[in-house]
Amino acid sequence: MTDVEIRNEPKDSDWVRITSTDGFSYLVRRKVANVSGTMRNMLDTTSNYAEAVTKTCPAVNRHSRGIIAEKLVEYMCFKAHYETVGPKEDIPVSDYMERVPPEIVLELLLAADYQEM
């Protein structure tokens, strides 16, 4: 009963699970997952996809390693947090960029492209 209710009215504070192919999984708020256009569509409750029903998304289609999924989730939290701040406040974008090791940039690029973010 409660399940049905939640499915009908998705709340930003719902928990959803993001998984990588090598077994890592990350629990984030729906609001955070919605940063990614692909995940938002996957979790769209009107669509009845398996992802929406189980509230679990694979982080990347192919080549998804834990570290890539982690960086994706990090960016999603980062964006969800700073998206709403006022125009005066500084967004530490360069801090985030420093935390991305160059070895994974290309992989991350592909993952980000897939996730529409």
Place this chain on the structure above:
Amino acid sequence: MSGNNVRGPTSALTEFLRSSGITATTIARRVATRVQTQTPNQQDQAIAGPSTSSQNATAESSSRRVTRRRSTRASGYASDELDDDEEPAVVPAEDKPMDEVEDEAPNPAKKRKLSKAALAKSKEAAKANAKKGAKKGADNDMDDEEDPYNALSRSMWTNESSARPSVGSFEDCAVCQKQFTVTKYTLAANPPPGFLCHQCAKAGGKDPFKKPAPKKRKAAADKRTAPTFDERRFPSLVTMCIQLITKHINDIEALGDIGTMNVEAISKALSKNRGLTPENAHLFYSATNTSLVLYDATNLTSPALHTLALLNPALTSLRLDFCGHLDSSSFPAFCDFLPHLTSIELLGPFLIRIDGWIHFFEKHPCMERFLITQSPRFDLECVKTLVKHCTGLKALRLKEVGKLSDEFLEELEALNQLEYLDLADPSTSCSENAVSSLLTKVGGKLKHLDLSGHKELSDEFLFSLASHTGSMESLALNGLLEITNTGLAEFFGEWGNPPLTKLTLARNSELGGPALQALLEHSGAQLEELSINGWKDTDEESLRMIGFRAPKLKRVDVGWCRAMDDFIVKSWMEGDEGPKRRGDIVGRLDNLREMKVWGCNKITDACPRKAGVNIYGVESHISR
């Protein structure tokens, strides 16, 4: 009152009255009830007016009288019926006790004098059945005074300038009762009745010389800033990655091994949002590279393209989309430093001059695939050189080449190795004879032919196509409006060619069911891609046949086929039960991956979906 321009306020008043629920009919009814008790004198006046037959016959006699009188007076300057419709809310003063009017008017004596003069004048005019009638000014005053609603609402609509007596006239001050001369600075008393002399106005704390406050509405409009674009404060992750790649581009090892499989995916990702720059393009360069595809070279300047040629000397195949910067200074590098090049595909090489092309063909006699789109300078001389040097050419695309003409086709007849020919969308269509003649020479080996947009081609052309081709796999004939339903049906009926895998016949709005059935009969078995976009009159039965006859179909574009609906989609996706045995499923497209249904407005939100099949263009799916 005299300088009052009433026409504006009157119609504004009419608006106001209408919004408060007072209309011509309610007034007519009210007047009708009142008129029962009216004096015969007034009735006489009414009868004296000229009759206008256009009035509403069912209306009460008094209301007829009112409007009729008005229209007569109005006929002097605006005799059309518009006036009657526009200002039906006016009720003459006679219908109302005179004292009531006096009470409401700020300056009764003066007004009455004026109105009496005007009344007399207008009566005369009406009696004389004169077309010119009363003067505008007098008439306006009449309207004002006649209309009790106007008088009532004056307090609401008031603006000082109109309420104030004319400048230079005398007026008694509302406070000190002294007579003073009205000026344009004279202020109305607050609370209303009367006006203030200069001293009293000043004593009351108002500055008579104060300029009226600037209009507030305008200020509000200034304040509002229309957001013409959304500033993207927050960089997307893709942008960040591209920045990082650009930052580390000189240390390519740090980026790790790209892997040949990923190169194309990375190239595509970089090309989105114009991300490919002269700096990060180096990611794809290498001395051993034999093939290079850049999907968006917009930001690669002429020197960067020069560098591209220098850093990839082993290229045999090159594709550059949006290579608008390729010009006479960088293209020679393509000619001189890419000796192994056998295949080149350029989208938008606008700036390459004729001698540039000629030089290129001279340097590359082994060219097999020459595909260009949108090159307005490519002319007959270029074609001659191309045919002369690149005799082994297998694929040729001269799409959207403005100078394409019959002479081009004559030259191309020498290219007897051609397998791929794309001459789509010229600025002027080639003639049927030239195309037929070309097909007799090169048609035998052709596998792909695109002659979209050659508007002169008709059924005759289809005959020569049928007789001179035999190994075709893919055909595109978009926008050939001359081709008829029966012509195409006959063509597919006679054609000895094996079934096609790809067929695009979009925007041929004359075609429909018979043509579709014939083409399915011919090619259905192998068809993987089909576009019948814009076949608006295709019937439902033929559309359903796609499911039965084209089992290998992967992509289908049925945009603007009006008969498309949810049930056809359902039968394609899920199939129908076969007639022979229960549980037999027929008419299902198992390989379907993509469906375009733009403009099929019978397809609703309820249209069936299936995993792995993308449906584009369902109107109700538009979201976010």
